[in-house]
Structure formats: structure tokens, C-alpha cells
Amino acid sequence: MGVVANEPWLDEDEQKAWRSYLLMRKTLETHLVRHLQREFGLSDSDFEILVNLSESETGRMRAFELGEATQWEKSRISHHLSRMEKRGLIRKAACDARYPEIVLTEQGLEAIKACAPVHAARVRELFVDVLGKERMTALGDAAEDVLAAVDEHQRTSCPPEVRGCG
Amino acid sequence: MGVVANEPWLDEDEQKAWRSYLLMRKTLETHLVRHLQREFGLSDSDFEILVNLSESETGRMRAFELGEATQWEKSRISHHLSRMEKRGLIRKAACDARYPEIVLTEQGLEAIKACAPVHAARVRELFVDVLGKERMTALGDAAEDVLAAVDEHQRTSCPPEVRGCG
DNA sequence: GAGGGTAGGTTGATGCGTCAACCCGGGCGG
DNA sequence: CCGCCCGGGTTGACGCATCAACCTACCCTC
Numbered sequence: 522m523g524v525v526a527n528e529p530w531l532d533e534d535e536q537k538a539w540r541s542y543l544l545m546r547k548t549l550e551t552h553l554v555r556h557l558q559r560e561f562g563l564s565d566s567d568f569e570i571l572v573n574l575s576e577s578e579t580g581r582m583r584a585f586e587l588g589e590a591t592q593w594e595k596s597r598i599s600h601h602l603s604r605m606e607k608r609g610l611i612r613k614a615a616c617d618a619r620y621p622e623i624v625l626t627e628q629g630l631e632a633i634k635a636c637a638p639v640h641a642a643r644v645r646e647l648f649v650d651v652l653g654k655e656r657m658t659a660l661g662d663a664a665e666d667v668l669a670a671v672d673e674h675q676r677t678s679c680p681p682e683v684r685g686c687g
Numbered sequence: 688m689g690v691v692a693n694e695p696w697l698d699e700d701e702q703k704a705w706r707s708y709l710l711m712r713k714t715l716e717t718h719l720v721r722h723l724q725r726e727f728g729l730s731d732s733d734f735e736i737l738v739n740l741s742e743s744e745t746g747r748m749r750a751f752e753l754g755e756a757t758q759w760e761k762s763r764i765s766h767h768l769s770r771m772e773k774r775g776l777i778r779k780a781a782c783d784a785r786y787p788e789i790v791l792t793e794q795g796l797e798a799i800k801a802c803a804p805v806h807a808a809r810v811r812e813l814f815v816d817v818l819g820k821e822r823m824t825a826l827g828d829a830a831e832d833v834l835a836a837v838d839e840h841q842r843t844s845c846p847p848e849v850r851g852c853g
Numbered sequence: 854g855a856g857g858g859t860a861g862g863t864t865g866a867t868g869c870g871t872c873a874a875c876c877c878g879g880g881c882g883g
Numbered sequence: 884c885c886g887c888c889c890g891g892g893t894t895g896a897c898g899c900a901t902c903a904a905c906c907t908a909c910c911c912t913c
Contacts, residue, residue, distance in 0.1 A: 522740075522741050522742065522743060522744065522745070522746045522791070522796075530803060530804050530807030530808065530811075531807050531810065531811060531815065534820075534823070534824065534827075535811070535815050535823065537827060538815075538823045538824060538826060538827030538830075539810060539814065539815070539823075541826075541827045541830035541831055541834075542826060542827065542830050544758070544830065544834060545829075545830035545831075545833050545834050546712055546830075547758070548758075548833075548834055548837050549833060549834075549837055552837050552840070552841065555871095558871095564898080564899075566899075566900090574688075575688050576688070577688060578688065579688070580688045583861085584861075584862070585860085585861060585862085588861090592710070592713070592714075593900090594900080594901070594902085595860095595861070595862065595863090596862085596863075596864085596900085596901070596902080596903090597899085597900060597901075598862085599861095599862060599863055599864085600863090600864090600899080600900080600901095601899080601900090603863090604898075604899085619861090619907090619908065619909090620861065620862075621862095625688070630688075637696060638696050641696030641697050642696065643840075644697065644705060645696075645697060645701070646836070646840065647833060647836045647837055647840060648705065648833060648836075649697065649701050649704075649705065651829075651832050651833050651836045652829055652832070652833070654700075656825070656829055657700070657701065657704045657705075658700065658704060659822070659825065660704055660707075660708060660826070660829065661700075661703060661704030661707040661708065663711075663817075663818055663822055663826065664704075664707035664708050664710065664711035664712075665707055665711075666817050666818070667711050667714075667715060667813060667814060667817050667818070668707075668710060668711050668714055668715075670812070670813045670814075670817045671714050671715055671718050671813055674718070674809075674812065674813060675718065721901095724901095730868080730869075732869075732870090749891085750891075750892070751890085751891060751892085754891095759870090760870080760871070760872090761890095761891070761892065761893090762870085762871070762872080762873090762892085762893075762894085763869085763870055763871075764892085765891095765892060765893055765894085766869080766870080766871095766893090766894090767869080767870090769893090770868075770869085785877090785878070785879095785891085785892095786891065786892075787892095854913100855912105855913095856911100856912090856913090857910100857911085857912085857913105858909100858910085858911080858912100859908105859909085859910080859911100860907100860908095860909090860910100861906105861907090861908095861909105862905100862906085862907090863904105863905080863906075863907105864903100864904085864905075864906095865902100865903095865904090865905100866901100866902085866903090866904105867900100867901085867902085868899105868900090868901085868902105869898105869899080869900080869901100870897100870898090870899080870900105871896100871897085871898085871899100872895105872896090872897085872898105873894105873895095873896090874893105874894085874895085874896105875892100875893080875894075875895100876891105876892080876893075876894095877890105877891090877892090877893105878889105878890100878891095879888105879889090879890095880887100880888090880889085881886100881887080881888085881889105882885105882886090882887085882888105883884100883885085883886085883887100
């Protein structure tokens with residue numbers, strides 16, 4: 522039907538690059554996530570939480586700190602922490618008499634210690650080493666620029682209540 | 688706890704670039720998806736199907752062709768097409784006496800015609816123009832390299848039954 | 854000290870993505 | 884003809900992500 526092809530809102534090169542990016546992004550993520558899941562029984566969300574907890578001084582954080590760190594919505598945090606608690610990866614410790622702290626359990630610590638190096642090696646093999654030092658830095662910078670643009674776009678062209686979570 | 692920080696499986700620069708990439712990827716996607724959803728009531732999955740259908744000669748494709756085009760699992764295709772049919776964006780036409788063809792409805796066509804230019808403009812603003820011609824091409828090339836590496840990795844280090852969908 | 858606002862968190866509904874299991878018809882070896 | 888596999892497709896169950904609504908302790912102001 523050529524709805525898009527006949528009115529190229531992105532020109533050919535732009536389309537090509539954009540679609541390559543989309544494909545890479547999806548393929549790489551799917552691949553990494555699948556491995557994490559099959560080898561360690563962890564989802565990428567589990568991994569993200571565990572990384573953040575394990576990087577903290579004490580292995581304990583408030584839920585909303587995790588929210589800031591991960592940029593997730595609070596309800597997502599809440600839901601996911603519940604699931605992780607059921608599986609014994611974390612535990613909620615009521616110390617503040619109000620807001621529980623999220624504590625990394627022994628099991629959670631084992632899990633992250635086991636899978637992090639494997640995961641990192643895979644990231645290195647499939648991304649870091651493929652791109653090489655220079656393109657990595659370039660990509661990092663590019664990412665910052667895009668992030669800035671999105672932030673700007675959020676601030677200027679969205680009514681505040683549309684901006685969402687953060 | 689410094690589990691990760693003390694044993695840097697990626698060095699500092701690598702981490703920084705990788706995490707910038709992750710953040711950009713998520714932020715950009717969330718932003719685009721949210722707009723698509725709020726302004727047109729379309730999910731990114733809807734959009735992807737509609738783009739593919741609308742780019743075909745006839746506006747009709749077999750489900751498995753859509754599967755190839757999108758790289759989705761067959762069950763995902765099936766589920767999603769059902770949902771889209773319920774909403775009147777597509778329709779299943781039984782022409783082959785066995786496998787139905789997926790047909791773009793009038794409504795589906797309207798939807799994609801309405802949202803594609805807006806979406807493309809946003810992609811341009813937040814991505815294409817931010818990066819500029821050169822970095823775009825560089826990124827496109829980089830994406831191809833990463834894709835190749837993942838393909839390679841799938842072929843070599845995964846047992847065939849783990850490789851998944853396609 | 855009563856009312857309102859707000860930040861942190863929970864809950865439920867709904868849509869999406871994946872996995873495993875199944876269905877079904879066509880091709881093929883015996 | 885029977886049994887088998889295989890490709891295309893559907894289904895159900897489950898975990899995940901988002902949205903909207905709600906709860907609640909604290910703070911502020913009057």
C-alpha cells in the first residue's frame with residue numbers, strides 16, 4: 522500500500538539507521554534477557570533491583586530510592602518487590618516504623634554474585650568489544666544528547682500530568 | 688556492599704557508556720510509546736503491525752509473514768492479532784481455506800495514516816536531528832555489527848533449542 | 854487541633870510477552 | 884492405508900508494566 526513508503530516521513534537513510542537501531546535494541550535485549558532467565562532464573566527487572574541493592578553500602582535501601590535509581594514507577598517497584606520477596610531474593614524489614622527497608626537476602630546476594638560476571642561478560646562480548654573504545658564513548662555521548670532532548674521535550678511539549686513517573 | 692563496584696566486570700568508562708545506552712533506550716522508548724498511546728490509543732506493537740501491513744502491496748499478509756517482518760514469536764503474533772481484530776484495526780479473511788490472511792481495515796489504515804507522521808516527526812526531533820547525519824550512519828553501522836555478533840553468539844554458544852523464535 | 858496537601862506505598866484491572874502444550878492438515882516412508 | 888513428522892496457528896497460564904485509585908502518616912496552615 523506504500524502508505525509510509527510513498528510519503529517518507531523519514532528519508533531512506535534515516536529509516537535504515539533508525540530501524541537498524543530498533544532491531545539491534547530488541548535483539549540484544551531479548552538475547553541477554555533470555556540468557557539471564559534460563560541460566561539464573563532472573564528477569565532483567567530482578568537483575569536491575571539486585572544490582573542496585575548490591576551496589577549500596579549496606580545492601581538495604583528504601584523502595585523509593587530504588588525507584589530513583591531505576592527510574593521505575595512506584596507501583597512497578599511495589600509489585601516487583603512483592604514478587605521478589607516471595608522468591609526470597611529480598612526481604613522487607615520494618616525498621617522505620619513506617620516505611621520498610623528493602624534488604625538483600627543471602628539468596629539474593631548469591632544470585633547476583635553468580636550472574637553478574639556472566640552477564641557482564643556477555644555485554645562485553647556482544648557490545649563493548651564489538652564497538653570498541655571510541656565508538657563506545659561516542660555512543661555514550663550520543664545517548665546523553667538524546668536523553669537531554671527527551672527531557673527537554675518532556676518539559677516543553679507535554680502538559681505536566683502527561684510527563685509521567687520521571 | 689560494592690559487589691559490583693569492587694569487582695568491576697566492566698571498567699568505569701564501559702559501565703558509564705553501557706548504562707547511558709540503557710537509560711537512553713528505555714527513556715526514549717517509554718516516551719515514544721506513551722505518546723503513541725495517549726494520542727492515538729496505539730501500542731508500539733499495534734504500530735509495528737500496522738506499519739508492516741501498510742507497507743505491503745495489498746494491505747494483506749499472512750500471519751507468519753508478519754512474524755518474519757517483526758521477528759516476533761508466532762504466539763505473540765497470534766495473541767496480538769486477536770486483540771487488534773477486536774479493536775477493528777485488522778480483520779482475518781479466510782481466503783486460503785486454511786490460513787487466514789490478515790487484512791488492514793479502513794479503521795486500521797486511518798489509524799496508521801494519522802499517527803505515522805506525528806511519530807516520525809518525534810523520532811526525527813529526538814533522535815535523527817539530535818544525532819545528525821554522521822552519527823546516525825555510524826550508529827546504524829554499529830547496530831549492524833552488534834546484530835552480527837549476537838547472531839554469531841546464538842549460532843555458536845547456544846544449544847539449538849535455546850535459540851528461540853528466530 | 855481540624856482540614857488540606859503531599860510523599861511513600863499498596864492494590865486491582867488490564868494489556869502485553871513468553872513459554873509450553875496443543876490442534877490440524879499436508880507430505881512422506883513404510 | 885497407517886503412522887509419523889512438520890509448519891502454521893491457537894490457547895492457557897503466568898509474570899511483567901502501566902494506569903488509576905486508594906491508604907496513611909506527616910506537615911503545614913489557619
